[in-house]
Amino acid sequence: LEPKEEFEHSSLAVDVMRPRRSDPPLAVLTQDSMTVGGVEALVESTRYSGFPVVVSQESPRLVGFVLRRDLLISIDNARKRQDGVVGASLVVFSEHPPAQAPDGPPPLRLRGIMDLSPFTVTDHTPMTSPDIFRKLGLRQFCLVSPRVTRRLLGIITKKDILKHMAQIANRDPDSILFN
Numbered sequence: 001l002e003p004k005e006e007f008e009h010s011s012l013a014v015d016v017m018r019p020r021r022s023d024p025p026l027a028v029l030t031q032d033s034m035t036v037g038g039v040e041a042l043v044e045s046t047r048y049s050g051f052p053v054v055v056s057q058e059s060p061r062l063v064g065f066v067l068r069r070d071l072l073i074s075i076d077n078a079r080k081r082q083d084g085v086v087g088a089s090l091v092v093f094s095e096h097p098p099a100q101a102p103d104g105p106p107p108l109r110l111r112g113i114m115d116l117s118p119f120t121v122t123d124h125t126p127m128t129s130p131d132i133f134r135k136l137g138l139r140q141f142c143l144v145s146p147r148v149t150r151r152l153l154g155i156i157t158k159k160d161i162l163k164h165m166a167q168i169a170n171r172d173p174d175s176i177l178f179n
């Protein structure tokens, strides 16, 4: 088989997704338990274009996806304009903010910038060509465990697919890459 065909016939989403075993874990946001300061620290310590939002660290069920750019703009605006938003304010992506101490700072509600139905596949979904990103107008998609649990497993960008295809091609140096 040509590498492109081999890729389309044998690769599963789980073979292509990040993080690989040796990578640091996924950088995720939790829906109602991180502070503005915590979110800023996470965003500034990485270069990723976006972050999956999960219920909590204990229950990593995917609830949405937020772009880095939108997070930075919203936090910046809130810090400038919204009375009382400080580093210790809770960032809330859920519909209803959790109960908080009455003397604490007001929460920063960011549900409006979250994609509520990010494109997902499961770990055993066969991979297709990287064209899928252009065709569906996506930047990335998330991998979740099948059925209702929707546990977040990983993330795939167009570059991840291209890298995986190149790796397969390198295993077979005589073949012509991508025709």
Ligand code: ATP
Pocket: 017, 018, 019, 025, 026, 027, 028, 047, 048, 049, 050, 051, 052, 155, 156, 157, 158, 159, 160
């Ligand atoms: P670039 O930004 O260089 O164009 P890219 O198009 O792959 O790369 P990025 O979002 O920056 O997009 O992702 C870089 C790499 O990190 C990819 O391998 C991707 O799967 C992975 N990645 C993306 N988002 C996260 C995240 N939140 N946590 C962990 N890894 C991520």
